[in-house]
Amino acid sequence: xxxxxxxxxxxxxxxxxxxxxxxxxxxxxxxxxxxxxxxxxxxxxxxxxxxxxxxxxxxxxxxxxxxxxxxxxxxxxxxxxxxxxxxxxxxxxxxxxxxxxxxxxxxxxxxxxxxxxxxxxxxxxxxxxxxxxxxxxxxxxxxxxxxxxxxxxxxxxxxxxxxxxxxxxxxxxxxxxxxxxxxxxxxxxxxxxxxxxxxxxxxxxxxxxxxxxxxxxxxxxxxxxxxxxxxxxxxxxxxxxxxxxxxxxxxxxxxxxxxxxxxxxxxxxxxxxxxxxxxxxxxxxxxxxxxxxxxxxxxxxxxxxxxxxxxxxxxxxxxxxxxxxxxxxxxxxxxxxxxxxxxxxxxxxxxxxxxx
Numbered sequence: 001x002x003x004x005x006x007x008x009x010x011x012x013x014x015x016x017x018x019x020x021x022x023x024x025x026x027x028x029x030x031x032x033x034x035x036x037x038x039x040x041x042x043x044x045x046x047x048x049x050x051x052x053x054x055x056x057x058x059x060x061x062x063x064x065x066x067x068x069x070x071x072x073x074x075x076x077x078x079x080x081x082x083x084x085x086x087x088x089x090x091x092x093x094x095x096x097x098x099x100x101x102x103x104x105x106x107x108x109x110x111x112x113x114x115x116x117x118x119x120x121x122x123x124x125x126x127x128x129x130x131x132x133x134x135x136x137x138x139x140x141x142x143x144x145x146x147x148x149x150x151x152x153x154x155x156x157x158x159x160x161x162x163x164x165x166x167x168x169x170x171x172x173x174x175x176x177x178x179x180x181x182x183x184x185x186x187x188x189x190x191x192x193x194x195x196x197x198x199x200x201x202x203x204x205x206x207x208x209x210x211x212x213x214x215x216x217x218x219x220x221x222x223x224x225x226x227x228x229x230x231x232x233x234x235x236x237x238x239x240x241x242x243x244x245x246x247x248x249x250x251x252x253x254x255x256x257x258x259x260x261x262x263x264x265x266x267x268x269x270x271x272x273x274x275x276x277x278x279x280x281x282x283x284x285x286x287x288x289x290x291x292x293x294x295x296x297x298x299x300x301x302x303x304x305x306x307x308x309x310x311x312x313x314x315x316x317x318x319x320x321x322x323x324x325x326x327x328x329x330x331x332x333x334x335x336x337x338x339x340x341x342x343x344x345x346x347x348x349x350x351x352x353x354x355x356x
Contacts, residue, residue, distance in 0.1 A: 005031060007052060015033075037060065038059025056081060063082075102194065124218060156185055159182055159185060160195055161245065173283070174213060182224055192221055196226075239256055254275045299339070302324040303336055309324070
């Protein structure tokens, strides 16, 4: 059983949460409650706790202060944040400190209690599976429920893994595909919002960027648009930065440079020099972070630019080829076909057919 402690200075809110949640249905049991961070610490010194639901705004010791202490004193403890939606900045900080999830007090009554605990239980189970993966496997018959995951759940797990890989931060085609697939998926807004916030916390940690975060998203589509805007602001800060000590931001700078110079003759050495890296180290980091080699990425950017020109202009195929960096139109058409499975003329005809 997952042992739960509820920490909130609002007694009614605390009692209400304890009474309405279907804890036992999700292998959880509430072992205690506390009115502030100090009381919570006293309780945890004497009792085993696996999961803490904690309000951020409390007297004596706030939820944020409690998270800082428990992170050092009880490293195995997981936390779920209770907050008002306008405390977005504090929620984001809590995620950086390892919070598992958060519940908005404003929307708590309208949310599905079963889905809330199911989501949290799955995340804790996933972490335990990762920890167990390092141990020698024990052969046993598969549990019946292991084969009952729906196709929708498996599809979302794949999408979530792609969002967490961060390739979308560098690759426009990957980003557009993920946005489309996410909007078309049947994932709940709350699950998507929580995942996006954790992903952004990871990005801020590895880039050391400080981007003001405000969220007014209220459904899946607006959450995706919010992330699209966040990605643009990351690019703006990276472009303005003169710091080349951070590998992630340096590769992002390289990506922006490639997009600007894609129509010109461009070699990895030039881009590496632009971001103050040796060619070999640049190539290694570029592949690791973007998921593509430099040459593959440059070709993808040129084909993406070609698609745009084929749709937006009536210029000849040779003109489009030259505009995106290829003097040989036949070679360009061959590369374009490899990328899209259509010849440039077929791609243009298909696009204009959709306008009819």
